[in-house]
Amino acid sequence: ERTLPTRKQLVRMLRGTDLRGRTMIWLGIGLGFGAKDLASIRVGQIAKDAYDLRRSKTGMQRFGDTPPRVWKLVAKYQAREKRPTGQLLFVTRNGVPLVQPTSNAVTQWWDKLRTRVGESKETLPGFYTLRHLGATDFGSRPGASIGDVRRWLGHSAGSDMADLYMRPIRPEYKDVVLWVRHRLQEKALPRKQPS
Secondary structure: OOOOOOHHHHHHHHHOOOHHHHHHHHHHHHOOOOHHHHHHOEOOOEOOOEEEEEOOOOOOEEEEEOOHHHHHHHHHHHHHHOOOOOOEOOOOOOOOOOEEOOEEHHHHHHHHHHHHOOOOOOOOOOOHHHHHHHHHHHHHOOOOOHHHHHHHHOOOOOHHHHHHHOOOOOHHHHHHHHHHHHHHHOOOOOOOOOO
C-alpha cells in the first residue's frame, strides 16, 4: 500500500513554495513524474494538448493528454525562464540537472519544504508520493485500462499496477484524490495560492 498525502498537507506544500515548486508538484501528480523525470524533461516535450517523452528509467514511451493545470503552470514557468526548446526545463541554481550521481536537488527541495510547512518524513512521505497520488487518480478513473496506466507510469508490467491503482479509491484518500482530479482539469490558475 502507498501512503498518500492529505488534501490539507498538499495545500500547505503548494502554499509554501514558489512557481517552480508548484510546477514540479503538479507534474508529479498530473503526469506521474518522479525526481529523475523532472531532471530529464526538456522544453517542448509538454504542450497544451499533449505530452510525449520517454521515462529514462525504463525507456518506455509516455504520452497522453496534458491536464490543463499542468500546462498552465509549465507554460508560465517556461515563459519566466525563457529556456529554448530542447533545453532542460528544470536545472539547479548552478545550471546542472536536478539529479546527479551524488545528489538529488528534488529530494533536498522537498525535504526543506516539508519541514518549512511543519511536516516530517513520518507524517508526509517523499516527493514520490505525488506520483502515487496521481496514479491513484488516473487508475481509478472510469474507463482506465491497464495499458493506459502502464503508459502513464512508464512501466512495462501490468498486473501489479492494476492491483495498486485500478480499483475504487480508498475512503481515507477520496477527499484528496477527488480534489486533485478537479484541480487538474481547471483551465485557469487561481489568483491566490495554492496553484
